[in-house]
Amino acid sequence: MWKTFILIFAIPITWSFLGEIDQKILAYFVCACKVLTSRALQKSELDKAFTKLLEMNKLIEKKYRQEKISPNLHLCLHICECAFDYEPLSSFWCFSFERMNGILGSYKNSKRNIETELIKIMIENSFLDYFLTNCDDNILNTTLDIIKPRKSAGSLAALDDFTSDEYQNFLRLSLIEDESAYGTERFSRLLMKLCKETCLPNYILDLLVEFYDSLYEENFVPIYSITVPNNDIVVNYKIIQYGRLKIRADIYGSVQAARHEKSSYILARFVQEDGSIDIYSGQVQFYFEHTIYLKNS
Incomplete structure (x- = not known):
């Protein structure tokens, strides 16, 4: 919605209300946005967008003085560099907290103790990343044996050693009207x-x-x-x-x-x-x- 407003409506709606310098500031910004929001980028176009953003900042500093140069205005000068490194802006998150929310949202959790579970997942991932990048193969194999998932407990442990054939046999038995394939146990609750x-x-x-x-x-x-x-x-x-x-x-x-x-x-x-x-x-x-x-x- 903001993209549509800036690229299509901003200049026709606001142009008559702006002074000469503000008109140039808006024109530079719209030109840069048009380049950066496209799905196909060339290095020459990125250089053009960077020039427009730099001129925009200079005009803002000239008219509104240096204290109006906010961190966002400074950071916008690095957008072209990011687009050159990580491809068009539409293919990645522009804000780090949005990217982190997307990563955290992809992790499976119980929807109950979400904060604790996500911290455990991140600790486990950082632990594995360290060993994958800093250990040789022999140490890595030994380490992975230590940290592999533990066997299931209680009634679930019976499933650990089942083969696919045994599963099929159990399913066949369950269709027979005979009590030999059934049993009960106390509910663990x-x-x-x-x-x-x-x-x-x-x-x-x-x-x-x-x-x-x-x-x-x-x-x-x-x-x-x-x-x-x-x-x-x-x-x-x-x-x-x-x-x-x-x-x-x-x-x-x-x-x-x-x-x-x-x-x-x-x-x-x-x-x-x-x-x-x-x-x-x-x-x-x-x-x-x-x-x-x-x-x-």
Whole structure:
């Protein structure tokens, strides 16, 4: 938008309001911008742009005195040099902080403890760059063995030694209606305080019943709908409510835990009937622990 204004509209709109020296200042600036914003540059054109910017600075100093020569006016004299070194301005960031934001934004992170994770990534990268540039091959190979990623822990460790054939065999077994390919283990998590015992409202209880129906393929009914004894599994109101959930080293917050509210924002995936997946953003209100008694338990 600024480029369009400077190159097309600046001179026709402002020309009649400017004095002779200011008209020359604007003309030099527009001429230099026209050269520097083009996608194909030649050294002769860069020299021409540098001359225009230099003359512009001289006129500003002549009319408005030296104290009006700001750091940006001085730095603009180095733009041509940058374009000569790094190609047209459209192919790289002109401001260092914008370039750094682009680099940091390309790093993968959990979207929770972003600052800490980015610092760790930069430290690891600088550590690797040092060894790649300052060590011979023998020392480098030994060093890379030391700093290579550690093996997974818990249930994830079982995947480290799997081959592609073993994965395929497991997938085949999972399609057989036999319990030999299935198993369970305790969920590695810790529900953290704030906690209290409370009751779910009816509309949430209905959603919980629908979830249990889909998960266990049994008949569940909310407790408020029971009028006569039956064989359905009753889902009661009572829950233990928590403010935070810890899974390994990560802590997930909620609205109920003000200090961890930053990590309460999530993207939830919902599988539709046609198999497509829709993603919705939301905020965790709280975590809860609920107990039901199945028929075979």
